[in-house]
Amino acid sequence: MAASAILIILITIFFPPVGVWAVAGCGADLFINICLTLLGYIPGHIHAFYLEYIYYDRREQAREGRFAARRAPGVYSDRVQSGGHGYGTIVQPTA
Template identity: 45%
Template sequence: MSSNEGATTDVLRILLAIILPPLGVFLQVGIGLHFWLNILLTLCGYLPGIVHAIWVILRK
């Protein structure tokens, strides 16, 4: 995958993470600890879910 394709994929995941944070995390890491943690954070507050999702996507 070229650098441009990777950047496009990251932008798409970030947009999805803003709309539905657990979906962005799922697309990045699958169903695992971060996915379930993100669901919990999103239920506690929408903003913490978004921040966590963006962190998961950008930390690679």
């Protein structure tokens, strides 16, 4: 996981929409990031790194068996919301 995260961060430093596409796919988050990058390089970076943080944080939580109770604000991709685990269809474990 660390190697993929580092690679995505390096890509995002040079071109934020590619980093967003890597974690969120083609959708509303990518469109928003392209618009923010066109408005200014810094807003595109902030948005991209926020999405990547949410993605990897949710991925780590799912690995530990914890699941986020609420959606992260400003994130429209189910893939990012679930940390890449099933587009928001994570089945809660029964204990």
